[in-house]
Amino acid sequence: MNIDGKAYRTIWLDEADRLHVIDQHVLPHRFETATITSFSALCDAIRNMLVRGAGLIGATAGYGMWLAACEAPAKDTEAFDTFMSDAATALKRTRPTASNLAWAVDRQLAAMTRGSSPEEKRHIAKVTAQAIADEDAEACKRIGEHGKTLLEALAAKKANGAPVNILTHCNAGWLAFVDYGSALSPVYAAHNAGLPVHVWVDETRPRNQGASLTAWELSRHGVPHALIADNAGGHLMQHGQVDIVIVGADRVTRRGDAANKIGTYLKALAAHDNGVPFYVALPSSTFDFSLDDGVAEIPIEERGAAEVRIMSGKTPDGSVLDVQICPDETPARNWAFDVTPNRLITGLISERGVCQATQEGIDSLYPESAGTARHDS
Numbered sequence: 001m002n003i004d005g006k007a008y009r010t011i012w013l014d015e016a017d018r019l020h021v022i023d024q025h026v027l028p029h030r031f032e033t034a035t036i037t038s039f040s041a042l043c044d045a046i047r048n049m050l051v052r053g054a055g056l057i058g059a060t061a062g063y064g065m066w067l068a069a070c071e072a073p074a075k076d077t078e079a080f081d082t083f084m085s086d087a088a089t090a091l092k093r094t095r096p097t098a099s100n101l102a103w104a105v106d107r108q109l110a111a112m113t114r115g116s117s118p119e120e121k122r123h124i125a126k127v128t129a130q131a132i133a134d135e136d137a138e139a140c141k142r143i144g145e146h147g148k149t150l151l152e153a154l155a156a157k158k159a160n161g162a163p164v165n166i167l168t169h170c171n172a173g174w175l176a177f178v179d180y181g182s183a184l185s186p187v188y189a190a191h192n193a194g195l196p197v198h199v200w201v202d203e204t205r206p207r208n209q210g211a212s213l214t215a216w217e218l219s220r221h222g223v224p225h226a227l228i229a230d231n232a233g234g235h236l237m238q239h240g241q242v243d244i245v246i247v248g249a250d251r252v253t254r255r256g257d258a259a260n261k262i263g264t265y266l267k268a269l270a271a272h273d274n275g276v277p278f279y280v281a282l283p284s285s286t287f288d289f290s291l292d293d294g295v296a297e298i299p300i301e302e303r304g305a306a307e308v309r310i311m312s313g314k315t316p317d318g319s320v321l322d323v324q325i326c327p328d329e330t331p332a333r334n335w336a337f338d339v340t341p342n343r344l345i346t347g348l349i350s351e352r353g354v355c356q357a358t359q360e361g362i363d364s365l366y367p368e369s370a371g372t373a374r375h376d377s
C-alpha cells in the first residue's frame with residue numbers, strides 16, 4: 001500500500017539483508033519503521049505486538065526462522081537442527097491463537113529438511129521466508145477480488161448510488177498482513193473500482209486496533225468511514241445501517257468456527273438477529289484443519305491487565321500519553337480473542353473463493369485437506 005506516495009509492505013528485507021517492519025505501536029500518530037536484528041528481538045516484536053495480525057505474525061515468524069538460522073551453529077548440522085527446533089518452540093509460544101504463526105514455523109522446518117548443511121538450510125530459510133511473505137500478499141489480493149463480488153451484489157440493490165455500508169472489527173487490513181489485508185481487501189478492491197463504500201470501524205477495545213490502525217489505513221486510502229464505539233454495531237444493524245459485516249480471523253477450524261478479536265462473536269450475534277450477512281475473510285494459512293469445535297479447542301490468548309486498565313491517546317499539545325481508566329485497586333482480565341461458531345457465519349472468503357462456513361463448504365475449496373491434522377496448537 002502507498003504511504004505518502006511510497007509503496008510499503010509491512011515487513012521486508014533490504015539489499016543488505018536487514019529486516020524492517022512498520023512500527024504498529026506508534027500509529028496512528030506517527031508512521032515509523034523499525035529494524036529487527038536478532039531472533040530474540042523478533043520474538044519480542046510478535047509478543048509485544050510491534051507487529052500483529054494473523055498474516056503478518058506468520059510472515060514475521062517465517063523471517064524469524066531465517067534469523068534463527070543465521071544465529072545457529074554453522075559447522076555442525078545436528079547442533080544446527082537442535083537449535084532450530086528450540087527456536088521453533090520459542091516462536092510458537094510468542095502468541096498462541098493465530099494459526100499462521102505455527103503454520104509458518106512448520107513450513108520452515110519442513111523446507112529446511114531439504115538442505116544437508118547449515119549453509120544450505122540457512123539459504124532455504126531465507127527463500128522460504130520471502131515466499132511466505134509474497135504468498136500472503138498474493139492471497140490477500142485475491143481475497144479482495146472474491147470479496148468485491150459480494151459488495152458489487154449489495155451495491156446493485158442500493159438506490160441512487162448509495163454506498164454499501166460495511167462494518168468491520170479490529171484491524172484485518174494491510175497492516176495485519178504483508179499487504180492488502182483480509183477483511184479490508186474487498187473494501188479496497190471495491191473502492192478502487194469506483195464502487196461507493198462506507199466502513200463502520202469498531203474501535204476494538206482494549207488495544208483499539210480499529211481506532212488506531214483501521215481508521216488510519218482507510219483514511220490514507222481515501223475510503224469513507226466512521227469510527228464507532230464497540231457497542232454501537234447492534235444499534236446500527238437494527239436501523240438498517242449495516243449491509244454486511246466482514247471481519248478477519250486468527251484461526252478457522254475444519255467446520256468453519258472462527259477465532260477473531262474479542263468482541264467479534266457479539267457482532268455475529270447481532271448480525272444474525274438482524275439478518276445482516278456476516279463474512280469472515282482469511283488466507284489458507286489461517287485454517288487449522290486439525291480442529292473442529294472452535295469454542296472448545298482453539299487456544300485463546302490472555303494478555304496483561306494493563307491493556308484494559310490503561311489507554312493511550314494524543315493530548316491537545318500533540319504528545320501521546322497513557323492514562324489509567326479505572327480505580328488504582330481494580331483488577332482486570334484481558335482475553336484477546338473469541339470464537340464465532342459457524343452457524344453465525346454466512347460465508348468464508350479465502351484466496352480460493354467464497355464458501356459456506358461448514359465442513360462441506362470448506363472441502364469444496366480445499367478437497368486436499370479432508371481428514372488432515374496439520375500442526376500442534
Ligand SMILES: CSC[C@H]1O[C@H](OP(=O)(O)O)[C@H](O)[C@@H]1O
Nearest residue numbers: 052053054172176248249260261
Ligand atoms: C486476521 S488478521 C487481523 C486479526 O488480528 C487481530 O489480532 P491482533 O491485533 O491481536 O494480532 C484481530 O484478531 C484481527 O481480526
